[in-house]
Amino acid sequence: MKYTIALLAGDGIGPEVINEAVKVSDAIAKKFNHEITWTPALTGACAIDAVGVPYPDETHEICMAADAVLFGAIGHPKYDNDPLAPVRPEQGLLLMRKKLGLFANVRPTFTFPSLIDNSPLKRERIEGTDLVFLRELTGGIYFGEKGRRDGGETAFDNCVYTRAEVQRLAKKGFELAMTRTKKLCCVDKANVLETSRLWRETVQAMEKDYPEVTVSYEFVDAVAMRLVQWPNSYDVLITENLFGDILTDEASVISGSMGLMPSASVGEHTSLYEPIHGSYPQATGLNIANPLATVLSAAMMFEDAFGLKEEAEAIRAVVNKSLQQGIVTEDLVVKGAKAYSTSDVGDWLVANL
Amino acid sequence: MKYTIALLAGDGIGPEVINEAVKVSDAIAKKFNHEITWTPALTGACAIDAVGVPYPDETHEICMAADAVLFGAIGHPKYDNDPLAPVRPEQGLLLMRKKLGLFANVRPTFTFPSLIDNSPLKRERIEGTDLVFLRELTGGIYFGEKGRRDGGETAFDNCVYTRAEVQRLAKKGFELAMTRTKKLCCVDKANVLETSRLWRETVQAMEKDYPEVTVSYEFVDAVAMRLVQWPNSYDVLITENLFGDILTDEASVISGSMGLMPSASVGEHTSLYEPIHGSYPQATGLNIANPLATVLSAAMMFEDAFGLKEEAEAIRAVVNKSLQQGIVTEDLVVKGAKAYSTSDVGDWLVANL
Ligand SMILES: CC(C)[C@H](C(=O)O)[C@@H](O)C(=O)O
Numbered sequence: 001m002k003y004t005i006a007l008l009a010g011d012g013i014g015p016e017v018i019n020e021a022v023k024v025s026d027a028i029a030k031k032f033n034h035e036i037t038w039t040p041a042l043t044g045a046c047a048i049d050a051v052g053v054p055y056p057d058e059t060h061e062i063c064m065a066a067d068a069v070l071f072g073a074i075g076h077p078k079y080d081n082d083p084l085a086p087v088r089p090e091q092g093l094l095l096m097r098k099k100l101g102l103f104a105n106v107r108p109t110f111t112f113p114s115l116i117d118n119s120p121l122k123r124e125r126i127e128g129t130d131l132v133f134l135r136e137l138t139g140g141i142y143f144g145e146k147g148r149r150d151g152g153e154t155a156f157d158n159c160v161y162t163r164a165e166v167q168r169l170a171k172k173g174f175e176l177a178m179t180r181t182k183k184l185c186c187v188d189k190a191n192v193l194e195t196s197r198l199w200r201e202t203v204q205a206m207e208k209d210y211p212e213v214t215v216s217y218e219f220v221d222a223v224a225m226r227l228v229q230w231p232n233s234y235d236v237l238i239t240e241n242l243f244g245d246i247l248t249d250e251a252s253v254i255s256g257s258m259g260l261m262p263s264a265s266v267g268e269h270t271s272l273y274e275p276i277h278g279s280y281p282q283a284t285g286l287n288i289a290n291p292l293a294t295v296l297s298a299a300m301m302f303e304d305a306f307g308l309k310e311e312a313e314a315i316r317a318v319v320n321k322s323l324q325q326g327i328v329t330e331d332l333v334v335k336g337a338k339a340y341s342t343s344d345v346g347d348w349l350v351a352n353l
Numbered sequence: 354m355k356y357t358i359a360l361l362a363g364d365g366i367g368p369e370v371i372n373e374a375v376k377v378s379d380a381i382a383k384k385f386n387h388e389i390t391w392t393p394a395l396t397g398a399c400a401i402d403a404v405g406v407p408y409p410d411e412t413h414e415i416c417m418a419a420d421a422v423l424f425g426a427i428g429h430p431k432y433d434n435d436p437l438a439p440v441r442p443e444q445g446l447l448l449m450r451k452k453l454g455l456f457a458n459v460r461p462t463f464t465f466p467s468l469i470d471n472s473p474l475k476r477e478r479i480e481g482t483d484l485v486f487l488r489e490l491t492g493g494i495y496f497g498e499k500g501r502r503d504g505g506e507t508a509f510d511n512c513v514y515t516r517a518e519v520q521r522l523a524k525k526g527f528e529l530a531m532t533r534t535k536k537l538c539c540v541d542k543a544n545v546l547e548t549s550r551l552w553r554e555t556v557q558a559m560e561k562d563y564p565e566v567t568v569s570y571e572f573v574d575a576v577a578m579r580l581v582q583w584p585n586s587y588d589v590l591i592t593e594n595l596f597g598d599i600l601t602d603e604a605s606v607i608s609g610s611m612g613l614m615p616s617a618s619v620g621e622h623t624s625l626y627e628p629i630h631g632s633y634p635q636a637t638g639l640n641i642a643n644p645l646a647t648v649l650s651a652a653m654m655f656e657d658a659f660g661l662k663e664e665a666e667a668i669r670a671v672v673n674k675s676l677q678q679g680i681v682t683e684d685l686v687v688k689g690a691k692a693y694s695t696s697d698v699g700d701w702l703v704a705n706l
């Protein structure tokens with residue numbers, strides 16, 4: 001088969017980790033007789049530098065025309081100290097999500113047996129953790145009306161959700177739960193917020209369509225606690241945009257394998273796959289960043305966007321092998337062992353596929 | 354000196370833990386020659402049952418007339434499964450905060466050397482943690498306009514902050530930082546929210562008045578991560594209402610001593626002191642709940658509301674002694690050792706003051 005993939009390397013370590021994912025993807029394609037055309041496009045700080053906006057129209061057209069988007073990371077320190085700057089990389093991210101209709105961000109958190117001791121949590125707390133967040137990504141307070149009144153003395157952000165927005169996200173949650181242990185947790189703040197009450201009543205009304213799924217409803221503050229205490233008690237969690245931002249990041253560090261966590265954003269048009277670790281500016285150009293989260297994001301892309309399960313499994317198998325054999329970058333290296341470079345790890349994966 | 358304390362025992366284990374804090378407070382008062390008058394008043398589910406509303410006017414008057422409020426917990430399972438019920442205990446809590454002008458919730462998270470192994474985090478991660486959150490408590494999305502449109506199909510919650518609201522909270526944060534290690538972290542989401550940008554610019558403008566304080570600005574999602582990874586890297590954190598709700602609860606479980614964490618809510622009128630653990634309905638009436646968080650909340654009350662530092666220290670000292678000697682309820686007991694009842698612990702504290 002033939003696939004066109006929009007390649008948005010972005011900023012910081014983005015280009016380096018993307019490079020390894022491309023190598024691995026090309027090797028897989030060759031092995032299974034597929035043909036991949038990569039279409040690079042600008043986004044983030046590098047797009048602002050080149051053309052003045054963080055998500056150029058041309059990039060959007062390339063994404064729309066592609067079968068999938070593989071995304072690195074965006075962000076640059078020169079903007080980090082000035083969130084009040086008029087043009088910022090993050091605006092590109094939000095615009096991209098909105099224009100591609102990426103309403104569901106799929107964020108798994110799982111453990112690798114060989115990496116459990118990297119977790120800040122004790123072994124008995126984290127062992128067996130395998131959960132997935134579905135974060136709503138194009139609504140809520142991120143996209144509601146915002147501004148100032150009273151000559152700048154009062155600021156406001158509006159959080160808005162429609163029943164249809166909740167339904168389409170929850171539907172994905174129920175469907176995902178059906179393929180797993182059939183446990184779904186709806187995270188909200190229904191004891192305070194009207195939008196949360198809409199979330200809760202909408203999900204409650206959908207329960208009857210999925211009689212096999214056991215649904216629980218928990219307040220966001222309680223989930224923030226239980227994620228640290230008993231992360232392995234969760235399976236699929238669905239939540240709104242801002243709660244999802246906070247909780248998925250909290251969840252990402254508990255496994256101790258942040259550098260390995262892939263993600264997908266799916267919705268109305270082309271789906272997007274990206275590592276969750278961000279642009280890690282301090283490591284830019286040093287060939288030390290861990291490429292595995294991006295490689296595993298490519299695996300998600302093969303499986304979910306192209307329906308190529310065997311190819312995805314082959315990628316995951318070789319990643320597991322590299323972990324077992326200690327072919328890892330410095331973030332994962334056991335004391336005393338040798339750290340491999342970003343490109344070494346990619347080369348090893350390609351050679352061992 | 355003479356003090357009048359409004360006693361809001363509330364629901365669940367509230368009355369039991371409050372009882373022990375009263376015993377300890379009375380013993381301290383006797384020892385140091387003070388006179389305490391306790392004025393009990395209804396709030397929460399028990400107030401709904403008795404008079405139909407969760408924060409009756411009479412209770413409010415009692416609080417306003419008192420030198421301090423000692424609060425147990427509110428909440429009852431009969432409301433938990435139905436956040437859409439028209440009258441709920443939580444409404445009483447929000448009304449109480451608003452009417453008493455309790456705009457700053459002070460939530461310390463610290464470790465007791467003898468309890469470090471209770472933490473879900475590894476020892477080296479949690480050791481030395483001693484941080485305080487100042488959560489804004491009467492503004493933001495909790496109190497903004499909320500409702501439905503389009504025949505109930507669209508829900509909205511408005512998040513609003515004024516510069517004056519940010520200033521009065523931040524002022525407390527700077528002042529607290531000055532009494533500690535002079536490190537202040539402002540937690541916001543200034544890369545997305547206009548209210549957060551107002552927070553950030555307001556705090557930035559106040560920096561010059563506190564030249565000794567080192568201020569950092571971090572996004573809420575990053576803080577949710579670092580709290581699990583390196584909680585001991587924080588000192589004083591200030592944040593808005595909803596972020597504070599989520600992060601203070603996350604912080605409360607990392608120490609492993611949730612049953613010991615006190616809190617204060619301060620502002621325009623009478624200050625309120627309460628344990629953070631909530632109403633723990635399953636334990637109601639069993640005389641097993643840990644009273645130490647409430648006893649330590651009373652210590653905060655003596656120190657902050659009455660300016661009685663020596664009295665507060667005496668309470669903290671006896672609590673430490675009880676922990677060292679293993680005079681603790683079942684939540685803290687080491688395997689094989691004897692668990693004491695709620696009232697046993699209180700009796701022991703009084704006897705050993
Ligand atoms: C950069 C920022 C706007 C973004 C978000 O808050 O959605 C990021 O934190 C994320 O989670 O992808």
Ligand SMILES: CC(C)[C@H](C(=O)O)[C@@H](O)C(=O)O
Pocket residue numbers: 191192221443446598
């Ligand atoms: C019960 C609820 C309304 C309350 C809040 O969200 O403020 C609670 O979670 C708290 O933190 O005191």
